[in-house]
Amino acid sequence: MQIRFLFAVFCVFLLVSCAEKKAQELTPWGEPLEKDSIETNDNFTLSDIQASGEIIMLTMSGPDTYFDYHGQGMGTQFLLCERFAQYIGVSLRVEMCKSQQEMLKKLRNGDADIIACQMPKNEKGVIACGYGVDSLKTSWVVNANSRQLADSLNSWYKPALLASIRHEEQMRFTMQSVHRHTYAPMLNAKTGTISKYDYLFMRYAPMARWDWRLLAAQCYQESCFDPKAYSWAGARGLMQIMPATAAQLGLPEEKIYEPEENIYAAVRYIIKLNTKFQDVRDPRERQLFVLGSYNGGFFHIRDAMALAKKHGRNQYRWDDVAEFVLKLSSPQYYNDPVVKYGYMRGSETAGYVSRIRDRWAQYRGVARGSKTPMDFMPGVTPGGDIPHAAKRKHRFKL
CATH class of the missing domain: 3.40.190.10 (Periplasmic binding protein-like II)
Structure with missing residues (x-):
């Protein structure tokens, strides 16, 4: 009887000891962890x-x-x-x-x-x-x-x-953020000479199926024809090519200020943007969407198109979409569920496209009197679009 009693006491003692040990935190090697050494959970300090x-x-x-x-x-x-x-x-x-x-x-x-x-x-x-x-x-x-x-x-x-x-x-x-010299938007109106880079616009614009004067108008908006222009964001040269974009297009950084290399890279970028807007069937309208993307970013323009569609407007007509480019600076619109990329400075992009359109119209009005290589190219539309059948001297990879 006494042996059973002692055995029972031993079992109770053992259970209590195990319970206390279990309740007590241990180190990885089984020793009791001192209370003062317990670290609080501080997530990422x-x-x-x-x-x-x-x-x-x-x-x-x-x-x-x-x-x-x-x-x-x-x-x-x-x-x-x-x-x-x-x-x-x-x-x-x-x-x-x-x-x-x-x-x-x-x-x-x-x-x-x-x-x-x-x-x-x-x-x-x-x-x-x-x-x-x-x-x-x-x-x-x-x-x-x-x-x-x-x-x-x-x-x-x-x-x-x-x-x-x-x-x-x-x-x-502000304009102070772009360092550039301001040159005249028209070098010689009598001869239809826009700038000293006209031969480069004429050479490369056809690759994008653009009128060379539209490319010239965009160039003036970007840099005022200053090949050494640069911005705080890192954009460089006549067409204000960003270093990351230059790298994607295979333009070496040491050549980013060279007029021909810069214009050629810009045209390749324009072609890439053009392929993203194949659902915009009208070539003239597509040019405006490409210009908007060049300035404000492709994804923001797509957001504006989604808003135009939601509000019953024509998402493939720039004037309708430009209204929502402007509205993307308002919380009511940049927080809309169809908008994926949020706020944008829409007035800047809408103004960019508008000024280029106006200058392009001026260039075409002045330069139309003098024959240019574009005027002699077979199959070229008044907007400068070149059918697929037109022959090209340049071939390149994007």
């Missing part, structure tokens, strides 16, 4: 972000948050966040969301590091930090466990930074 070399920013489309502008990220809050990324020595990756709820879900899941968009300061599970608007009680936010990142943002951000960024944006949107 500032040190982790710096070690990875990248910080992930969540935002929504808008003129103050983020938008694509000639292949460059723009928006006050994006540029601010980019400055912070530079401050901590990492690159910035932007992920676009459609709503605050989507951003919060991704942040809480650890899919991003910061919401660089004005959010309510009293939102649960996040820490308000960095750039905020006191009157609206909003701010950037990070995950509630990312205290180190929040402290770094708070110590870095100063109101003077905001003023500096806004001044920088304003400079980029």
Whole structure:
């Protein structure tokens, strides 16, 4: 009987010991983990972000948050966040969301590091930090466990930074952001000579089935016929070719300022854009869509076409689509479900196409009196379109 009692006591003691051991956290090698050594779950700490070399920013489309502008990220809050990324020595990756709820879900899941968009300061599970608007009680936010990142943002951000960024944006949107000499839009009206590069426009425009005078009008809009023109965004030369575009087209960087190479590359790019608008059956209309894409980006133009269709307009007629290019600067439209690429500075693109059309009409009116190589080409329409049957001297690969 005594033996059974002792055995029962031993079993109870063993069970209690096992329960306590199970409740106690252990190290990977089975030893008790000291309470003071338990690390809190801090998601990706500032040190982790710096070690990875990248910080992930969540935002929504808008003129103050983020938008694509000639292949460059723009928006006050994006540029601010980019400055912070530079401050901590990492690159910035932007992920676009459609709503605050989507951003919060991704942040809480650890899919991003910061919401660089004005959010309510009293939102649960996040820490308000960095750039905020006191009157609206909003701010950037990070995950509630990312205290180190929040402290770094708070110590870095100063109101003077905001003023500096806004001044920088304003400079980029003015003509001062394009460095170029302004030459006359017509070299000699009596002889129909538009510029000293007319022979290049005549040589390469037929490849795109364009009137050479349309290419000349676009060139003047881009650079005022200055072969050394360059912009803050990196565009170079007569046709303002971006370095990334030049690389795609096989144009070496050291040749980007050469007039013939620059014009030839621009025509190849025009041809690529033309193939993206084969659903626009009218060649004259297609030229306008290509011009709009050259300036504002193909995807933004497609968004405007989707809006035109939704609102019962002709998505294959530029004048109808241009109306929605303009409206893509309004939240009602750039937040529409059919819009995939968000806000754009539509007035700039609509104006770009309009000015080129007007100058092209002027060039054709002046130059029509003098015979040019285009006037003697068989099968050329008044708009400069060349049928497939027309012979070409140039062959190239895109």
